[in-house]
Amino acid sequence: MLSTYLLLIVILFILLTSLIPQYVLSWQLEFRKKNLEMSCREIGQEIDYYLHNYDAALYSTYFDNVTQQYSKSIDSRIMIYDKFGRILSDSNNQFKFRNINLEEINSSLDGNVYWNEYYFNDIGNVMYISVPVKYENEVNGGIFISNSINDLYGNLEDINNTIRMIVLIEGILIIIGIILISNHFLRPINKFYPVISKLSNGEFGDKVDVKSNDEFKVLANSFNSMSVKLNEVELQRKEFVGNVSHELKTPLSSIKLLSESLLLQDEVEEDVYREFLMDINNEVDRLNRIVTELLALVDMDKKQLVLDYQPAYLNYLIEKIIEQLKPLADQKHIRLNFFEDDSIQINIDKGKIKQALINIVHNAIKYTRDGGKVDIRVYREKDFAIVSIKDTGVGISEDNLQYIFDRFYRADKARSRNTGGTGLGLSISKQIVNLHHGTISVRSKLDEGTEFYISLPIV
Ligand SMILES: Nc1ncnc2c1ncn2[C@@H]1O[C@H](COP(=O)(O)OP(=O)(O)O)[C@@H](O)[C@H]1O
Ligand SMILES: [Mg+2]
Structure with a gap:
């Protein structure tokens, strides 16, 4: 310059x-x-x-x-x-x-x-x-x-001398000005270099400290929030990979243990064989569920994901879900009630919304004791269709409530594992609802019950 x-x-x-x-x-x-x-x-x-x-x-x-x-x-x-x-x-x-x-x-x-x-x-x-x-x-x-x-x-000659003098002074002033200006611009820019080189080395979260109150400050601010965001994403990624490995490792270890103990025994009774193989089969099912749900999540993470929007009756969709989950509810003597306050036609990706709702209704049945009930209600609120799913189940403590949409998060690890939970269901549901520009929220009281609200824009 x-x-x-x-x-x-x-x-x-x-x-x-x-x-x-x-x-x-x-x-x-x-x-x-x-x-x-x-x-x-x-x-x-x-x-x-x-x-x-x-x-x-x-x-x-x-x-x-x-x-x-x-x-x-x-x-x-x-x-x-x-x-x-x-x-x-x-x-x-x-x-x-x-x-x-x-x-x-x-x-x-x-x-x-x-x-x-x-x-x-x-x-x-x-x-x-x-x-x-x-x-x-x-x-x-x-x-x-x-x-x-x-x-x-x-x-x-006089004019020439005067002009030379003026140009010389002007030149000196301009050069001084340029040096001052470029210093003014370079100093804040130089502050970015160390942080940028850290970023490219995978060290996220560092911030640039720009004192001035100009465009550089604005740039530094958005740069800093980018750095913080990258750090968050990186932490989430690490946690996710850790969780996935852990979740896959547990059933694999069980399978290994079960099969080894069978192999190491000389004579095993058929009953024991059967029991062990059933356990192994369960663990394989579990692995399969985790992998399937992970694939569903990864699929929805894709930026270019296109939803297959079609007009659908929300009421009809929910009836189908209830039909599908009724045997499960009957097993636990849980009443499944459906209140249709409005009949709502809406443009959605039917398959995906059905999956999102099944996850939540399934949870409601899963986390409700025998003889409880689950109320599903559909109604319209302004330009939004609301589906509420309310159970009389075990509830979720306040500490846990904020995490239940996180991947692999389970409030009660032991219970959830016994019921075959992977901790991925709610994050999948949330992802689907968000893709539809809707929101999902929850209210819960320990030992009293839980209520989920799904709100989807109708237009
Ligand atoms: N209706 C509910 N009542 C009580 N707890 C629930 C309910 N729905 C979800 N949870 C809690 O949220 C956690 C995450 O749910 P989810 O993502 O579906 O995973 P999971 O595979 O365990 O069902 C569950 O492990 C459970 O602790
Ligand atoms: Mg679930």
Whole structure:
């Protein structure tokens, strides 16, 4: 960035120092020429009649007076010449009555103004100008002025020096400014490097401390919350992998233990074989459940997951679920009641919502003692369909309540394991409801019962 600006400054410097003085000089030369031309015309007006009727004996002194006088007032050499280019008067008294063959004088006899700039080693820069003098439209001669323009070139030097000075000071100020500005920008940026390199090494959670109160602060804030979020995700990932390994390891160890104890015994009775194999079979079922549910979760984690939305009657869907789970409830003498306050048609992925509701109703039956009841209610609240599932079961303690939607979380490990729970059901349900832009909430009291609310947007 700095080098680009420096290059720009150098280019600007060259442009300014070369163009501006050049322009100022040509403007001043033009101005000087106009002034000299005006003086010529003034003199011309004084002498045009006498030049027309020129008589050396009569007018020579008069012409000399005129050239002397103007020469003093405009500080120039002035000559008057006739229509043959012969000098009639020279303020320097050098060329009187001679023909000096000056280009400007000769050319002016065609009636136009001629001027030029010369440089002489001894006197420097000089401007020559010749203006014809007419009388009744006839060129009778002209006025020649030679004027030193050293002052203009002197000005030029001054201007150049001033510009150089200005550009130099400006350049220094700009460079200082650039250094200050880039410092201002680089300091906060430099604070990001160590944290970013930690992030790329897998160390999440570090924060950038930016003191300023500008865009960098905003950037740092969102960077920090990203870092914290990454850390959380990383912790969850580690915990999840730990949980999965543990959950898979437990049934595997049981299977290993059961099969080994069978293999190591010489003679085993058929009953024992049967019992052990049944246990092994149960553990395999459990492994299968865990893997199936994990796959369902992984499937829903996919960003590009597309739901198969279809219009469905929520009431009908719940009736189906009740039908499916009734044998289980009957086994435990649990009454399954369905209250249909509204009949609700809704756009959902039927298969997924059914799975979500089954998990919750299944839990309600599972975690309710024999002879209890489960009430399922469906109703509409504004633009939302609400399904509530209320049981008279064991309830969930306040400490546990906040974790029940977490993967592999089980409030009562022993009981849950006996009932075949994996701790994945509720997290799957929550995931499905969230995918439908709905919410799921729970209220519970230990030993009294639990109530789940699923709310799904109807439109
Ligand atoms: N209706 C309920 N009554 C009491 N506890 C429940 C109920 N539903 C869920 N829970 C608790 O929440 C935990 C997580 O539920 P879930 O994810 O379905 O796993 P699980 O496979 O154990 O059923 C359960 O282990 C249980 O402790
Ligand atoms: Mg469950």
